[in-house]
Amino acid sequence: MKNALITLIACTTLAACSSSSNTPITSSNLQDITIPFSAVAGDTAITCDATLTPVGSAAGSASILNFKFYVHNVILNGDDGNDYAVTLTDSDWQDEGVALLDFNDLSTDPDPCGGAIRETNTELTGTVNADADVSFEGITFSIGVPSDLNHIDISTFRDGSVLNIISMYWAWQSGHKHMRLDVDPLEGALANWNFHLGTTGCSGGSETEPELVTCLRSNIPTISLDTYRQGSDSIEFDYAQLVADTDITTTSAPASGCMSGPTDTTDCNEVFLKLGLDHSTGNAHASTMQSAFSVQ
Amino acid sequence: MKTNYLAMAAGLSALLIHTSVSAHGLWQPTPGAALNMEVTTSYRNQGTADGQLWNIPGVLMGGETHGTEKGFSLDSAVIELSYFDNEHVYGIAEVSVHGQHSEVDMEKAYLGALWQQGATQLQLEAGKLSAQFSPQHGKHTNARNFVDQPLAYDALYGGHFNDIGARAILSHAEGRGVGIEVFNGDSYPASNNDNPGAGDIFAFYHLTFDSILLQSRVWYGAYKANDRVDERLTSGDGHSHGVTSTDPSYWFDGDTRTLGLRNKMIWLGWDWAQVNLTAEYMQADIEGTVRDDLRQAKLDSQVDAMWAALEIKRGKHTLALAYDQIQTDNTLLGDAGPALAELSGLNTMSDNPNRFRIAYLQQWQDHLKWSVELHADGSTEDEFNAVLFALRWNGSWP
């Protein structure tokens, strides 16, 4: 009885001590984070009116038609040695932890990049739960829509959600285009050379979650940039780098450009490599790192 | 609810130790080997399984409950071999043939040990056992007034519960005791268990009031079923009665818990005849999943089964009346419920399944008894009346 009492007192005291040393999670510890992105082709910033040159292994030029991609699962590396997940704030450009980066500065009405001036989105906004004295060096993020959201029928997302945008809906595999980079090659006969990155080989009815779709190749690249410093740096995506080893003046079946399909190897292999992906497996390539994203 | 029953049984067994009533004596087996044989054969003009698979509506039946068929029948043929040494050890083996199927079953084969100290006796038995929660269970046809056993045993125990396991019974010479049985759990309502998956506890108590002898008993059993099928459809013992409708296969996974209550009143106050009144009430709580190839639904079922029998014996003559009734309350959760209920026979009928029987038995010769029974059988929608004649023979050695 006496021992029990001592134990009880000891426990209570310890609990009191340990709780005081813990960092209580309050809003005062939430840091607002903005992560700026830019898209270029070599030295040229991506806009609807820009002529991108040289692009592709044939060193041609092109103009963009549609230039958008999704980002999710953003993690900043704190200088205290901890990793901090960025909670993306819901907005017109962000929903369910997924952000859409959109570089089309002209609307697609009547033609792609042929309409009135429209808003673009070139940044991620969110919060991290970290003390104010923690700063961040190094970032990791994934391109595309995470698997658990990708194949839900789009009418279940709120009207106006970035996950409910027709041009990013991928009817073919009933999911989303993770990345949609459509360009008009100015040389050659092709009207467009499109890159649609998306998850393929999907089927329904797994034993454990029969109502969900599972896929053979996720095709979701993870990008890590160790030298990124939060607050002073931005992240640049270089289209010229993406297609550096791909001739965008020609294409092979089934569609013009790379549609991520398992048979679309000629158009996709090199583009996937620039994102650090192995086209044959849909996973990170064993040896080649991504080269399309860099820190500026 | 269930814990109440358990507490009741536990309380009862505690009280047993501290009471005393009139003595009934302990089991005193004769040392050496013995052989008992019984044969019961009958003719009936209508049965429950004539051209169909017998299913008491609302009950997930199984085991070896084959029902009865019109015509001549070998209801049971039993050979029991037993051996007792002088001290503590004994062995019992029984093979038998039951009903109209000709398969010979090893009903029991077990070793036992017996210790007696003063008025107290401890029995330990292990092997293939016939459960002993009620003296009615596993009672040979020869020892019953009626050829068919009560509906309750068909509905809840698949005819009978014989399984490999072990039991211990502690009893007192004055007619009280407690017992516990643990089984592998491969016999209906249990099935396919890796660890012991079935068991029961029971307690009994005998009381005397002047010329009335009252024998009471309570029991509680628990049975776990994995991938249980209706073996009557799959055992291939020729007893599916030609029922080969599209695909009758379904499976049950879940637990069955039974609570039983038995009272037998023996009235010795009438010189002209002895009157016995026996009543049993059993309740089964069944919770689990019924499924077929494609569908699945949750089942929550309560089956209340009861029977009562009056027996009047005078010399070689016995007149017996029995009434049986089953009441089922099933709930199936899930859209597959109606289809699975149809497939597995869980749909109830408007009346409670019941049966009323009258029997007259005469001990014709020392080893031969004949009987006639009248049945009003309402165990299924197709109610019928039937008449049955039976001959029973028993013999023993030495």
Place this chain on the structure above:
Amino acid sequence: MKTLHVCAQPMLRAFFTLLFVASLFGLSACNGSSKTTFVLETNSEFSWGLSESTALPIEPDSNPMTEAKFQLGRHLFYDDALSGNGTQSCNSCHEQALGFADGETLPVGSTGQVLARNAQGLLNVAYNSTLTWANSSLLSLEAQIAVPLFGEDPIEHGINDSNEELVLDALRANPLYPDMFAAAFPNDGDPVDMNNVIRSLAVFVRGMVSFETDFDRFQSGDTDALSASAQRGQTLFFSEGLECFHCHGGYNFSDSTADRTMYPAFIERPFHNTGLFNIGGTGDYPSDNTGIFELTGVPSHMGKFRAPTLRNISVTAPYMHDGSMADLEEVIDFYAAGGRNIAAGPNAGDGRLNPFKDSLVNGFSVTPSEKQDLIAFLNALTDESFNTNPRFSDPTE
């Protein structure tokens, strides 16, 4: 202990007397009657118009069936405003009189693009375990309807980012719609959006269920419902010799069938290669029509398509995913041959030898009269009442 001994005995006497009385009177106490209660997980009160014994289709939690959505969906189904250029409705390729097929070899989208696959009938598509001809990932009508509305290759309705608001404005301008949308989606502030268009179309199409064919009448005991020839055809259809029923079996005559009574993990979503092509002898199908191979890239998935229902088959010609067979006679000859041998041209190759062909498409022999019997049976699967039911018809006519 002695005290307890004395006390216990009367207590026990009372207890057992009580037990005995209870066990005797248990009989009368349990005089209630047996019952079986079903607790269904049905999502809505929607009136399906099906018989009690028919299993209902799966209904997504996110879009329960209501009559208001059904009626809105019916209007939208027949409305040309629901396309990028205002020229095409669902009805353009799904006509009720033809079981909601279109009678064409291949349909043409709103911008003139010829589709690669034949337009299918819509009877009982609510029971399909996957939708369209070959898409292992399309599990709900809500997901499927986005394909014709928003698909870019091929373009069907041609709704895209540019014209989405114009299409919605056109719907808002129809005096019927604001009230109908509000009635169907009473909790939405501005209910006229594409999500609700998809939801109401899905409810309408999911509600297109019927089991009222001569075959069904025969099954339920009307022995005159099938002619002697059709009955012979039925026997042939369900015979192991012809094997038809393996892929076209079950109450909806398709092995790719799901309903809400089925345990989800047991639902099957099969696809079959029937030996229509074998280009170059490598098993290939034409590159624009490779079945689920197109999605998965798995070599053995080449040429695998979903087995469609045979209900209404007589009115949904032409047949096969590419509409390449004009009538049922040709289809039976094809299966009797165990595949199709194309002697010349770009698609040349002996489909009978396609390495990915389903093992049940082995060929069989039928006499001309047996073939007529089979066709008589297939004709008995026509659901005339569905094809003329005003509930599914154009509400503006």
